[in-house]
Amino acid sequence: MKKRTLSVKTLAVIILFTVQHTRAQKKTPQLGKASVEEVITAMTPEEKASLLIGPGMPGYAGLTPLEGEPDVRVLGAAGGTMAIPRLGIPETVLADGPAGLRIQPKRKNDSNTYYATAFPVGTALASSWNTELIKEVGKSMGEEVKEYGVDVLLAPAVNIHRNPLNGRNFEYYSEDPLVAGKIASAYIQGIQQNDVGTSIKHFAANNQETNRLSVNAHISERAMREIYLRGFEIAIKESKPWTIMSAYNKINGQYASSNNDLLTTILRKEWGYKGFVMTDWFGGYPGFESILKEGVTSDVAAQINSGNDLLMPGMEAQKKALIDAINSGKVDINAVNTSLRRILNYVLISPSFKNYKYSNKPDLKAHAAVTRNAATEGMVLLKNKNSILPYKNTENTIAVFGDTSYNFIAGGTGSGDVNKAYTVSLIEGLTNAGFKIDQDIEAAYVPFVNDVVAKEMKRREEHGGLLAVPQRLPEMPLDPAMIAQKAKTDAVAIITIGRNSGENEDRHIDNDFYLGQDEIKMINTVSEAFHAEGKKVIVILNIGGVIETFSWKDKVDAILLAWQPGQEGGNSVADVITGKANPSGKLTMTFPVDYHNHASAANWLGVPAENPKDVYYKEGIYVGYRYFNTFDINTSYEFGYGDSYTSFEYSDLKLSATDFNGEIEVSLKVTNTGKVAGKEIAQIYVSAPKGSIDKPTEELKAFKKTQKLEPGKSETLKFNLKAKDLASFIDTQSAWVVEKGTYKIIAAASSKDIKLSKDLKVSNDIVAEKVNNTFNLENNLDELKK
Ligand code: BGC
Numbered sequence: 001m002k003k004r005t006l007s008v009k010t011l012a013v014i015i016l017f018t019v020q021h022t023r024a025q026k027k028t029p030q031l032g033k034a035s036v037e038e039v040i041t042a043m044t045p046e047e048k049a050s051l052l053i054g055p056g057m058p059g060y061a062g063l064t065p066l067e068g069e070p071d072v073r074v075l076g077a078a079g080g081t082m083a084i085p086r087l088g089i090p091e092t093v094l095a096d097g098p099a100g101l102r103i104q105p106k107r108k109n110d111s112n113t114y115y116a117t118a119f120p121v122g123t124a125l126a127s128s129w130n131t132e133l134i135k136e137v138g139k140s141m142g143e144e145v146k147e148y149g150v151d152v153l154l155a156p157a158v159n160i161h162r163n164p165l166n167g168r169n170f171e172y173y174s175e176d177p178l179v180a181g182k183i184a185s186a187y188i189q190g191i192q193q194n195d196v197g198t199s200i201k202h203f204a205a206n207n208q209e210t211n212r213l214s215v216n217a218h219i220s221e222r223a224m225r226e227i228y229l230r231g232f233e234i235a236i237k238e239s240k241p242w243t244i245m246s247a248y249n250k251i252n253g254q255y256a257s258s259n260n261d262l263l264t265t266i267l268r269k270e271w272g273y274k275g276f277v278m279t280d281w282f283g284g285y286p287g288f289e290s291i292l293k294e295g296v297t298s299d300v301a302a303q304i305n306s307g308n309d310l311l312m313p314g315m316e317a318q319k320k321a322l323i324d325a326i327n328s329g330k331v332d333i334n335a336v337n338t339s340l341r342r343i344l345n346y347v348l349i350s351p352s353f354k355n356y357k358y359s360n361k362p363d364l365k366a367h368a369a370v371t372r373n374a375a376t377e378g379m380v381l382l383k384n385k386n387s388i389l390p391y392k393n394t395e396n397t398i399a400v401f402g403d404t405s406y407n408f409i410a411g412g413t414g415s416g417d418v419n420k421a422y423t424v425s426l427i428e429g430l431t432n433a434g435f436k437i438d439q440d441i442e443a444a445y446v447p448f449v450n451d452v453v454a455k456e457m458k459r460r461e462e463h464g465g466l467l468a469v470p471q472r473l474p475e476m477p478l479d480p481a482m483i484a485q486k487a488k489t490d491a492v493a494i495i496t497i498g499r500n501s502g503e504n505e506d507r508h509i510d511n512d513f514y515l516g517q518d519e520i521k522m523i524n525t526v527s528e529a530f531h532a533e534g535k536k537v538i539v540i541l542n543i544g545g546v547i548e549t550f551s552w553k554d555k556v557d558a559i560l561l562a563w564q565p566g567q568e569g570g571n572s573v574a575d576v577i578t579g580k581a582n583p584s585g586k587l588t589m590t591f592p593v594d595y596h597n598h599a600s601a602a603n604w605l606g607v608p609a610e611n612p613k614d615v616y617y618k619e620g621i622y623v624g625y626r627y628f629n630t631f632d633i634n635t636s637y638e639f640g641y642g643d644s645y646t647s648f649e650y651s652d653l654k655l656s657a658t659d660f661n662g663e664i665e666v667s668l669k670v671t672n673t674g675k676v677a678g679k680e681i682a683q684i685y686v687s688a689p690k691g692s693i694d695k696p697t698e699e700l701k702a703f704k705k706t707q708k709l710e711p712g713k714s715e716t717l718k719f720n721l722k723a724k725d726l727a728s729f730i731d732t733q734s735a736w737v738v739e740k741g742t743y744k745i746i747a748a749a750s751s752k753d754i755k756l757s758k759d760l761k762v763s764n765d766i767v768a769e770k771v772n773n774t775f776n777l778e779n780n781l782d783e784l785k786k
Contacts, residue, residue, distance in 0.1 A: 022071020030088030030148060032353065036344045039087050040337050049322040050082045052304060052339055054278075054314025055091070074149050075114070076104030078281065078415065079313040081343060089344070089401060092352045094199070094278075094312075095386045096415040098122050098155040098171045099566065101144045105419040105667050112360065116144050117367040117567060118410045118420035121544055122157060124378035124563035126173035127585040127642075130705045131186035137374050139616060140367040145196045147362040151350040152197035152243055154415070157183045158231045159247075161545075161589045162207040162623055163600040165507040167469070170544025172410040174588035175624025175639065177227055178700050181234025188239035197242030200235055202230050202280055203267075204256060206247035209506045210605050211612050214286050216250040219617040220783055221775040222693075224251070225729045225736075226621050229266065238272055242346055244277045246308055253778050257283040258299055261774035263307035270771055276342035278310040279303065297321045301331040309339035359769050364421070368568055375565035375572035376581035377679075381643040382549065382559040382591075388492075388536045388643060389558050390579025394434045396491035399483075401526055403473045404498025404542045406442070407451045411468050411564045412544045413502030420567040426540065427494055429570025433578050438490050448476045469505040472498070475518040478525050487529040492536050495526055495556070499543040500564075506605065507545065513595050514548045527555045539600050540573060550593040552637035561585075579645060584679040584705070586642030586750065590624050593636050599627040599784060620783035625751040626696035630786060640683050640700070640750035646674030646711065650682065650755035653747050660726070660762045661739070666702070667721040668756070672709040681705045683748045684724055687757075689741025693730055694785050698746060701725045721745075723768035734773045738766040 029038040043051075074093050083091035101116040119125070119137055128134070133170070145153045156178045157171040158352035166172075173180040187734040188198045205217045205228045219228065235241070246263065247256040256262060257279040267273045284298025285291050297317040325331035347353050381389070400406075408425040411417055427437055452473045457671040487493070497519060501507050515523075527537045541547070542550050542566045553559060560583065565572045575581040592598055599619035606615030619627060625639035649671045656665040670680050682705075685698035702719040709715060726743060727736035739762070746757040 020588065023558060025685040028086060031344060031347060032088060032479050036341055036348075039089070039344060040340050042087060045323050045326040047084050047087070048326060048336055048340060049319045050084065050613065051089070052310060052336065052345055053319045053322060054079045054312040055082045056308060056314050056316070069140055074103055075107050076102065076419070077150060078102070078154060078294070081310065081347065089347060090352045092151040092347055092350045093149060094152045094154055095145070095150045096154045097418070098157045098416050099140055099411045101148060101150065101153060102415065102418055103148060103150070105421070108344050113421070114148060115364065115421040116148070116418050117141070117364055117371055118423070119371045119419035120375045120378050120566040121170045121411045121416070121564045122173050123170055123544060124565055125187070125220055126179055126183045126378070126588045127380055128374065128377035128577055128705075129179070129586060129588070129703055130377055130487070131182055133374055133377055133450065134183055134186035135190035137370060138187045139193055140370045142191035142194035142196050144362040144367065145191065145692050146194045146351055146356065147359050149351075149358040149360070151352050152199055153191055154199045154201065154245060156184045156198065157186045157201050157416070158235060159202055159204070159206050160231065160623060161227055162617070163598055163604050164513060164546035164589070164592070164595065165509070165604065166207055166545070167209040167501040167506045168412070168416065168503055169417040169546070170501065173231075175590065176588065176700050176780060177230035178234065179588045179703070180231030182703075184231060184235035185238040188235060188241045192239070192242065195349070197346065199243040199245045199278065200232060200241045201245035202247035203232055203244050203277070204247055204262060205251050206249050206256070208605055208615065212504070213248045213282065213288065214250070216253060216610055216614045217617060218252060218614060218777060218779070218781060219775065220620055220731070220777065220781055222729045222731050223617055223620045224775050227623050231273060236271055242275050244273070244275065246277055246279050246283055248280050248283050252775050255284050257308045258302035258306045259287055260306040265772050265774055268307060274342075274439070276309040276339070276346055278305060278312050279308055281313050283312070291315070294449070301325040304331050304339055305335045307335070309342050310318065316718035342539040362761065371566040372568035372572050373577050375562075375568060375579075376575050376583070376673070378563055378565070378585045379572070379576050379583050380561040380585040380587055381583040382561050382637055383553060384643050385557045387645070388538065389577060390539070391492060391577050392579065393491055394436065397436045397438045397489065398430065399438045399479070399486050399490040399493045399526075400430070401441070401493060401522060402496035403445070403449045403452065403475060405494065405496040405540070406445050407453055407473070408496075408555075408569045409498050409500050409542050409564050410567050410569055412500060414467065415504070416505060424570035426494070426570045426573055429572070430573055430577070433574035435574070438486060441486065445476060449473070467504060469502055470500040472500070472516070473514065473524050475516070477518070478522060480525050482528065483529040484532070487533040487535055490535070492538065493526050493530045494538045494540060495523060496540045496542050497547070499545070499547060511548070515552065520552065523552050523555055538577075542569070548590060548595065548636070549591055553636065579676070582645045582676055582678040583642070584644060584681065586640050586681045587637055588639070590628055590635050590639045591637035592628070593634055597628070597633050599623070615706055616781060618781055618783055620781070621694070621696065622784050626699065628698045629751055638750055639751045640685070640748065641753070642750070644674070644678050644680070646672055646676045648680040648749070649673045650747050650749070652716070653756040655745060655758050655760060658759070658761060660743070660760050662723050662766065664721050664760065666721060666745055667716055669714050669716050670709070671714040672711050675711055677708050677710045679708050680749070682717055683750070684721075685746040685748055685751065686721070687744035687746060688726070688728065688739070689743060691728070691739035691741065693728060695728055698751065700751070721767050726762070727766070727768040735770045736768040738762055738768055740765050
């Protein structure tokens, strides 16, 4: 009897428990059904930590999952956010990078391929100065992101070219923040049209690769706001990227990823940014070697407290540290919840949450046409003596020199690389365009290039595999007698000079910025032989960043800066050579006479020289043309320069008022005065009067590219300038101020080629924007002044 009573009770308890459990389960808020606040309230500290710390390494930077690890959804993606199935939160996927989606093209036991399109690199895209074109490129890239099941592309990369030797300048856009900001803005808009996200990076002042995880950049608030933040500010305000990637480096003693001034005061309070911030991969760790050390983590609490919402790629030690910090109160629980809110709001709009049925079949054929065209628009015609280009002779053979002609470089290495199905070499491009290539020269180059490429690949494998930094291929020695013979029979010579670089290492002065002896020899031998026969020499620069051109440019007849133009490279170059496309790119950075002419060269990389810990930005705002023009230093090719197969005339510069009252419209007529159709990039510079602080002689404030103008046709371009565009940042006032005086509004074809100008009067100082006092220096910088 007793036994029976007990079992009824037990049964009752079981029933009650089951009912309660089912109710509780029903009550567990589900993302999308319940509010974000209810979901956050329901989260345990462990769950909170698992959403703020990324899921870890498998799939990182293209590595296949380790033996025994499960396959990731998108192989080769750089990371993601964790799923919490209990709360209806799916995982999301983040993948590189700036020149197109970077994922693994092949998967185990799967005969399908997952190639993505390699678009032109950042410098090439920016050199088009064509925001509509960049939107189109972004739209195509974004389609690949979406159709391969990725939620966020880890791009664009918009750090300023402080110095030509930065190993990642190819991913970045310009030495000028307006160009960087406008190009980034168009790129983000293009990608996000597809309802996938972007992550503008690396926020901020990640201007060198040497000791990138730990170097402390000492920068004045003015240089930060006018130069290093301004591009981000323009792009973030205009295009609202879903996410931002904080930089590795420190700024004035504080890691970017735990920098409250940067991530909260400026980004959120001043700029009103609503998305989430993730660290760069292992950001906040003092060095790659520290990552797997027992007991070492980034300062997780400081990162979350300062507004860095997600720590990537995410380490177990970081998760444990965050759980401890939540339990002990070391991390502000409001900051934790704010970060969760931002991430959950992102998850809600992600394709993964919407269960988007991606096809794994983006339209690669259509995108190949997009990249082929985009690359031609970014090419810069540096020299064209006696209009040797366009070159249309398909009857006689062309002598093609330089290893890179046969092994064309589509893009840089590291996370900025793309796993593309093919790269069209220059030889292939020229052949496709109907040119006849000298077969003897080709027959000599092909085995040589195959051999040096194989050696270089082996070297890279032994030096870090995918993360190894590329080295330039040695040029094939040329026999002067043979070349002299070839100059008699071939109609013209083409020489390609190639450079490649990537993250983790900066470029070098010798045999990199400056040409190597083998390259100089090649240029000398070929140009002497061909010029002796009255034949011309064309140089193609297949490079990602600036090289020296001053010492050898007079030896050749034409120089086409093709950049690293993406997978259709050879076809794109051929389109420009034949005149199918009229080159319309202009430089977004200075090509100096000498490397040491750059103001930043004096303190590049920092001190101590053998292992830099501190880098002092003593040049302040004098970066690029702001320095060269103000200090009157001759350049090889100046910022904003680029030739064309046609010519343009500037006229009718008009200002909507002669006195400035906070806003003004500038208009300008551009006419094609040459013989072929073409596009012109008109640049508006402002020259400020002498005020209470140093001002560069001129600063770019607006630009526009015309439509394709037929000969004789004109277009009127309109620009709008607001107070902030004319203002400088005055540190002592914590404000952007337009100081009174007479300003010059300049219409120019480059930073040195001024076409027209008009005066604009500012009668009283105008405070364009009052901001917070940020980025206090640890010690006096002794910044460069006029
Ligand atoms: C790079 C980032 C990249 C990340 C993920 C880092 O090494 O600095 O630009 O997005 O890796 O691959």
